[in-house]
Amino acid sequence: MPRITQSDLQAYLDEALPPDEMAAIEAELRSRPDLLRQLALINGRRDAGVHSVGEIWRRQRLSCPPRQQLGSHLLGALDEGHAAYIDFHLNVVGCRYCQANLEDLRRQQDETAEMVKTRRTKYFQSTAGHLRKKS
Amino acid sequence: MTTQPDADSLLVDRIRRGETQAWDDLIARYEGRLLAFVESRLGRRGPSEDIVQESFLGFLNSLPNYDGRRPLESYLFSICAYKLTDHLRREGRRPAVPLSSASDTSGDWQVSDSARQASSIARSGERKELEIKAITEALAEQIDRWREKAEWTKLMCAELLFVRGWANKDVAEHLDITEQQVANYKFDFIARLRTLVKRQDLSEEVFPELYEDEAES
Numbered sequence: 085m086p087r088i089t090q091s092d093l094q095a096y097l098d099e100a101l102p103p104d105e106m107a108a109i110e111a112e113l114r115s116r117p118d119l120l121r122q123l124a125l126i127n128g129r130r131d132a133g134v135h136s137v138g139e140i141w142r143r144q145r146l147s148c149p150p151r152q153q154l155g156s157h158l159l160g161a162l163d164e165g166h167a168a169y170i171d172f173h174l175n176v177v178g179c180r181y182c183q184a185n186l187e188d189l190r191r192q193q194d195e196t197a198e199m200v201k202t203r204r205t206k207y208f209q210s211t212a213g214h215l216r217k218k219s
Numbered sequence: 220m221t222t223q224p225d226a227d228s229l230l231v232d233r234i235r236r237g238e239t240q241a242w243d244d245l246i247a248r249y250e251g252r253l254l255a256f257v258e259s260r261l262g263r264r265g266p267s268e269d270i271v272q273e274s275f276l277g278f279l280n281s282l283p284n285y286d287g288r289r290p291l292e293s294y295l296f297s298i299c300a301y302k303l304t305d306h307l308r309r310e311g312r313r314p315a316v317p318l319s320s321a322s323d324t325s326g327d328w329q330v331s332d333s334a335r336q337a338s339s340i341a342r343s344g345e346r347k348e349l350e351i352k353a354i355t356e357a358l359a360e361q362i363d364r365w366r367e368k369a370e371w372t373k374l375m376c377a378e379l380l381f382v383r384g385w386a387n388k389d390v391a392e393h394l395d396i397t398e399q400q401v402a403n404y405k406f407d408f409i410a411r412l413r414t415l416v417k418r419q420d421l422s423e424e425v426f427p428e429l430y431e432d433e434a435e436s
Contacts, residue, residue: 089383089385099301140358219348
């Protein structure tokens with residue numbers, strides 16, 4: 085696989101890389117103890133309160149487009165430069181959260197109301213009992 | 220960012236009051252994107268739905284400690300990422316990392332380590348939050364400026380350099396600009412952040428990448 089950067093490892097620890105890159109790093113980790121040591125060092129730096137600009141940028145989602153813009157992007161309604169940037173953010177930066185939002189918007193066009201209702205009912209019924217106890 | 224702060228904070232207030240309709244609304248608003256997040260990694264619908272379910276439970280468990288200033292969507296994604304990581308570890312897919320941090324990804328839904336002294340955690344946490352807030356505001360201002368002026372190349376350049384950690388040469392090649400242009404953008408960007416660190420009297424030591432060039436020279 086291509087060179088793994090420090091930023092990749094930071095994002096890996098936060099489960100924030102695209103799925104194929106997460107899997108590739110997991111595969112590398114099995115044969116490369118040096119990578120495991122690098123991950124431990126990153127955790128150590130985090131514990132010591134050392135910051136990374138990229139980590140702050142990614143965690144605060146500073147360049148993530150709003151969900152409505154992703155919807156407009158899906159409909160092809162953005163101007164060329166803006167659309168190119170969103171493609172870049174999704175596919176080159178590989179923002180997992182925006183990818184998930186876009187996939188959700190796509191699925192809303194495909195899934196039946198019944199499928200969605202069944203799933204949401206399951207989540208609600210299995211969690212609602214905890215509502216008053218914890219809040 | 221992909222949140223609706225006012226609507227979300229009203230929703231959370233209603234959930235805190237125990238309104239089941241509000242909880243139903245939160246599930247309806249967020250379950251799809253959380254499921255897409257998990258399923259893209261697991262590739263299996265059943266276990267992915269289980270993780271989303273655990274994430275919603277984790278959210279309710281952490282609700283008394285949830286800081287409403289934090290965007291709800293990001294908070295839910297963090298819980299989901301933590302539950303997913305835990306699942307992958309149990310499956311043996313994700314190796315355990317030695318000397319594990321009191322990870323930022325675990326957040327408030329994890330039981331805190333009672334052996335650590337509360338006062339030292341609070342003090343260092345407050346300071347760290349202040350540093351993050353200052354850099355976040357500066358970055359957000361810069362990113363907004365690039366967006367308003369449609370300076371997409373500068374935004375892409377900074378994102379590749381700092382978020383993905385690419386080398387200048389690779390960034391230049393990908394964006395079809397010269398390495399000198401990349402170096403210039405990087406220099407300007409770092410200079411602005413350094414000015415902020417100095418103006419806000421933040422410690423240079425906690426932002427080492429902003430001073431790497433000085434250390435090398």
